[in-house]
Amino acid sequence: MELTKSHSDGTVCPVACTASIIGGKWTLLIIRDLASGLKRFHQLERSLSGISPKTLSERLRSLEEEGIISRKMYAEVPPRVEYSLTEKGQDLVAVIECMRSYGKRWLCK
Amino acid sequence: MELTKSHSDGTVCPVACTASIIGGKWTLLIIRDLASGLKRFHQLERSLSGISPKTLSERLRSLEEEGIISRKMYAEVPPRVEYSLTEKGQDLVAVIECMRSYGKRWLCK
DNA sequence: CCGTATCCCGGGAGATACTG
DNA sequence: CAGTATCTCCCGGGATACGG
Numbered sequence: 153m154e155l156t157k158s159h160s161d162g163t164v165c166p167v168a169c170t171a172s173i174i175g176g177k178w179t180l181l182i183i184r185d186l187a188s189g190l191k192r193f194h195q196l197e198r199s200l201s202g203i204s205p206k207t208l209s210e211r212l213r214s215l216e217e218e219g220i221i222s223r224k225m226y227a228e229v230p231p232r233v234e235y236s237l238t239e240k241g242q243d244l245v246a247v248i249e250c251m252r253s254y255g256k257r258w259l260c261k
Numbered sequence: 262m263e264l265t266k267s268h269s270d271g272t273v274c275p276v277a278c279t280a281s282i283i284g285g286k287w288t289l290l291i292i293r294d295l296a297s298g299l300k301r302f303h304q305l306e307r308s309l310s311g312i313s314p315k316t317l318s319e320r321l322r323s324l325e326e327e328g329i330i331s332r333k334m335y336a337e338v339p340p341r342v343e344y345s346l347t348e349k350g351q352d353l354v355a356v357i358e359c360m361r362s363y364g365k366r367w368l369c370k
Numbered sequence: 371c372c373g374t375a376t377c378c379c380g381g382g383a384g385a386t387a388c389t390g
Numbered sequence: 391c392a393g394t395a396t397c398t399c400c401c402g403g404g405a406t407a408c409g410g
Contacts, residue, residue, distance in 0.1 A: 153286060154286065164368060165290075165293075165364070166360070166361045166362075166363070166364025166365045166367070166368060167289065167290065167293050167357055167360050167361045167364055168289075168290060168364070169364035169367055169368055170360035170361070170363045170364040170367070171289050171290075171360065173367070175284070175286075176402080176403095177262060177263065177284075177402075177403070178403090180276065180277075180280050181274075181276065181277060181280075184274075184276050192371085192372090193371075193372055193373070194371065194372075197372095202404095203403095203404095204403070204404055204405070204406090205372080205373065205374085206373090206374075206375085206376095206403080206404080206405090206406095207402080207403055207404080208373090209372085209373060209374075210402090210403090225372095228371095229371090230371040230372080231371055231372055231373085231410085232371075232372090233371085233372065233373085240367075243363055243366065244363060246359055246362075246363070247356070247359045247360055247363055248276055250355055250356045250359040251275070251276050251279040251280065251356055252275045252276045252279070253275075253355075254275070254279045254352055254353060254355070254356055255274070255275025255276055255277070255278035255279040256275045257352065258275070258278055258279070258282070258349075259273060259275060259278055285382085286382075286383075287383090301391080301392085302391075302392050302393070303391065303392075306392095311384095312383090312384095313383070313384055313385070313386090314392080314393065314394085315383080315384080315385090315393090315394075315395085315396095316382080316383055316384080317393090318392085318393060318394075319382090319383090334392095337391095338391090339391040339392080340390085340391050340392055340393085341391075341392090342391085342392060342393085
């Protein structure tokens with residue numbers, strides 16, 4: 153979402169840090185979908201209905217650079233590319249489940 | 262962040278729901294700061310260094326309308342207004358603590 | 371199938387000045 | 391102190407077309 157800012161004491165807030173990682177509009181939903189197993193580009197495009205290929209591509213690239221997902225490409229025709237969560241990405245699933253739990257209560261009430 | 266979208270089966274994803282609530286740039290940090298107790302407008306302005314009064318005002322108003330924070334105004338001069346988390350807001354603290362835990366691991370690594 | 375390349379747009383947020 | 395009132399800016403993201 154934005155560069156993490158330091159507090160006045162020079163330390164960085166871990167909450168803001170996490171927010172800056174998953175703050176993008178689609179980022180969290182991508183991780184949510186990868187939490188249930190590896191997916192191909194087109195699968196994600198469908199499950200995240202409404203996302204444009206450009207945006208999906210950008211988000212995937214960022215997440216890969218941050219070490220949250222990994223990209224496996226196969227030299228086949230037609231091409232096949234598979235995305236999955238790294239360990240760092242798996243750790244985020246706890247956050248997502250926490251949010252899911254909150255969202256459920258919100259929707260049920 | 263954005264209106265929650267329905268899945269193809271008509272249900273709403275709780276993860277997306279929560280994301281839409283706390284997705285704004287400053288929203289999460291406001292709740293983080295209120296988690297440690299009630300705060301006045303100017304206190305928040307200082308702890309969220311960099312936020313403009315306009316934005317803070319807007320975010321506070323939204324959060325109040327969503328029932329996440331409550332606003333108490335005192336008929337004094339100079340005026341005093343106190344913001345605090347409602348029960349619905351307190352529930353979000355779990356999400357924040359989850360994000361804090363992840364952020365810490367990220368920063369320590 | 372898996373993406374880039376363009377072009378375009380809206381709205382969230384910044385800066386600043388001002389009021390009750 | 392606790393906000394509004396303007397104005398402006400920027401860029402994340404949408405739509406679409408195309409390329410390997």
